[in-house]
Amino acid sequence: MATARHRSSALRRNILLFATAILVLVVWAFPIIWAVIVSLKSEKEVLAYPPRVIFEPTFQNYLDAIFGGLSIAPSLVTSLIIATATTVLTIIIAVPAAYTFARLDLRGKKWLGFYTLATQMVPPVGLVIPYFLILNKIGWLDSYQGMITVYLTFSLPFAIWLMVSYMEDIPREMEEAALLDRANRFETLWYVILPQVRGGIAVTVIFIFLNAWNEFLFAVQLGGNTVRPVTVAMYNFISVEQTLWAKLSAAALVAMLPTIIIGIVAQKWIVKGLTVGAIKGGGRL
Amino acid sequence: MFSKERNFALLLVSPGLLVLLITTTFPLVYLVWSSFQTINLGMPFLNGFAGLENYRQMLGDADFWFSLKLTGIYTFSTVFLQLVFGLGLALLVTQIPSGQWVFRIVAILPIVLAPVVVGLFWRTIMLAPEFGILDFVVRALGFGAVNWLGAPIPALVSVIVIHTWQWTPFAFLVLLASLAALPPDVYEAAKIDRANAFQRFFYITLPLIRTAVVIVIIMRSMIALSAFAAIFAATRGGPGTATEILNLYAYKTSFIELNFGYGSALAVALLVITLFVSGVLFHMRNARRG
Numbered sequence: 001m002a003t004a005r006h007r008s009s010a011l012r013r014n015i016l017l018f019a020t021a022i023l024v025l026v027v028w029a030f031p032i033i034w035a036v037i038v039s040l041k042s043e044k045e046v047l048a049y050p051p052r053v054i055f056e057p058t059f060q061n062y063l064d065a066i067f068g069g070l071s072i073a074p075s076l077v078t079s080l081i082i083a084t085a086t087t088v089l090t091i092i093i094a095v096p097a098a099y100t101f102a103r104l105d106l107r108g109k110k111w112l113g114f115y116t117l118a119t120q121m122v123p124p125v126g127l128v129i130p131y132f133l134i135l136n137k138i139g140w141l142d143s144y145q146g147m148i149t150v151y152l153t154f155s156l157p158f159a160i161w162l163m164v165s166y167m168e169d170i171p172r173e174m175e176e177a178a179l180l181d182r183a184n185r186f187e188t189l190w191y192v193i194l195p196q197v198r199g200g201i202a203v204t205v206i207f208i209f210l211n212a213w214n215e216f217l218f219a220v221q222l223g224g225n226t227v228r229p230v231t232v233a234m235y236n237f238i239s240v241e242q243t244l245w246a247k248l249s250a251a252a253l254v255a256m257l258p259t260i261i262i263g264i265v266a267q268k269w270i271v272k273g274l275t276v277g278a279i280k281g282g283g284r285l
Numbered sequence: 286m287f288s289k290e291r292n293f294a295l296l297l298v299s300p301g302l303l304v305l306l307i308t309t310t311f312p313l314v315y316l317v318w319s320s321f322q323t324i325n326l327g328m329p330f331l332n333g334f335a336g337l338e339n340y341r342q343m344l345g346d347a348d349f350w351f352s353l354k355l356t357g358i359y360t361f362s363t364v365f366l367q368l369v370f371g372l373g374l375a376l377l378v379t380q381i382p383s384g385q386w387v388f389r390i391v392a393i394l395p396i397v398l399a400p401v402v403v404g405l406f407w408r409t410i411m412l413a414p415e416f417g418i419l420d421f422v423v424r425a426l427g428f429g430a431v432n433w434l435g436a437p438i439p440a441l442v443s444v445i446v447i448h449t450w451q452w453t454p455f456a457f458l459v460l461l462a463s464l465a466a467l468p469p470d471v472y473e474a475a476k477i478d479r480a481n482a483f484q485r486f487f488y489i490t491l492p493l494i495r496t497a498v499v500i501v502i503i504m505r506s507m508i509a510l511s512a513f514a515a516i517f518a519a520t521r522g523g524p525g526t527a528t529e530i531l532n533l534y535a536y537k538t539s540f541i542e543l544n545f546g547y548g549s550a551l552a553v554a555l556l557v558i559t560l561f562v563s564g565v566l567f568h569m570r571n572a573r574r575g
Binding site: 020124127255264267270 | 374378411539
């Protein structure tokens with residue numbers, strides 16, 4: 001008797017658990033699924049009331065978003081250039097700096113580490129105002145070099161801190177063995193440390209690329225007609241008179257396709273980066 | 286040997302520090318300097334040193350105090366909701382014996398979307414009156430018509446919901462990972478001692494994941510304090526100033542009204558608040574540790 005009652009309450013509990021879980025999945029996935037549905041409708045169909053789930057799907061919006069008069073293709077290229085350049089530059093500068101913070105002896109290291117962490121706390125609005133005035137003065141508004149410089153402000157502190165936490169995990173014995181074999185410090189870094197933190201570098205690359213790709217405030221205010229990242233190009237489909245919902249949805253999905261693919265493929269690494277970052281205190285994502 | 290190591294350390298770290306100095310510290314110094322100036326691109330003939338005038342104006346500016354209040358409400362409620370939902374879901378999903386990967390995959394989706402895209406999705410296909418699917422569902426369920434982004438209180442609630450929707454997965458994933466790392470034998474012992482679920486949560490789980498919880502609070506507060514794109518895309522701070530948190534107010538003052546001097550002062554206020562909040566939170570973390 002008692003066990004039967006116990007079993008049925010456990011069953012009820014499991015059903016409740018399952019239902020809640022499904023609900024959560026729906027809530028998180030729904031806006032994206034709905035965007036896919038809308039993107040397959042004609043602009044006329046979008047404004048049908050009540051909204052229809054059964055309709056004749058069309059790929060015209062995707063063709064328009066990529067090849068049409070309001071095409072986001074040039075912006076995709078721009079975003080790719082900026083995000084790639086930011087990522088490469090950041091890694092080149094951040095990895096050696098992280099090695100110093102994690103392993104080497106330097107006067108005032110603690111203070112410098114705190115400084116690096118503090119630069120990460122700066123809200124972007126506090127940077128976009130002076131940058132607008134400065135870049136305006138030196139003629140770097142709407143330029144690649146200007147935009148990449150600005151993107152270093154959020155990528156670099158984050159990358160340094162994430163890399164520090166990966167480097168601290170390497171056992172010291174490995175370096176000591178290398179140094180005993182008369183490898184110099186540089187050789188130790190190159191042949192011993194770097195191969196050990198390949199995974200960490202991959203995580204860092206993913207985070208910087210995603211953040212640079214998704215950035216909007218700097219892009220909209222410091223860019224222009226030459227440098228118009230894809231987040232800004234979403235506004236191609238929004239004007240005072242009307243918003244082209246279906247084309248906007250298609251364009252947004254095209255623009256977000258790289259991040260969604262990276263997110264799904266590298267899901268394990270991203271979660272690891274979030275947790276490592278969480279413990280050391282990094283991460284803008 | 287030692288001085289050699291120090292030279293090498295300096296060599297490795299100086300490019301990074303130099304770039305940080307130029308790209309973040311110099312603009313911030315410039316920001317503080319411009320906050321003491323009158324810089325109005327609309328009326329350049331008025332430009333010049335203003336002393337503390339911008340700050341004096343700020344103290345008497347009702348819009349500033351209102352935006353500060355909104356920033357407080359926005360930050361507190363989004364962080365609170367993310368933590369409650371994230372922790373609740375993490376606890377729930379740890380109970381599911383298999384298929385947890387489905388949750389991790391789906392949870393990644395909102396995180397990897399650009400906030401501006403999220404804001405635009407919600408403004409159009411989700412919440413737009415009549416044609417937005419969520420608005421349609423709410424009407425169909427008989428709750429009546431709500432102008433989600435067009436009326437002050439619903440708009441504020443909407444931008445809080447949007448932020449919470451996008452970033453709860455972050456709290457969820459971090460807390461799920463830290464729950465997975467807990468030693469199972471503690472629970473076994475607690476079960477033998479007949480501790481009930483609530484006791485197990487408050488006396489065992491929560492103390493063990495406290496560090497992760499505090500870190501989530503710190504990181505999410507920092508992000509909420511610098512939130513911009515999703516609100517900009519969804520409401521532009523409106524209707525009126527109903528969702529104009531300090532970020533958007535400083536932005537609007539600078540780039541719409543072209544009053545860069547006052548905008549700089551507002552941004553300095555935001556900076557001071559952010560550093561103060563992070564200082565308090567970090568202090569809390571360190572104090573609890575010891």
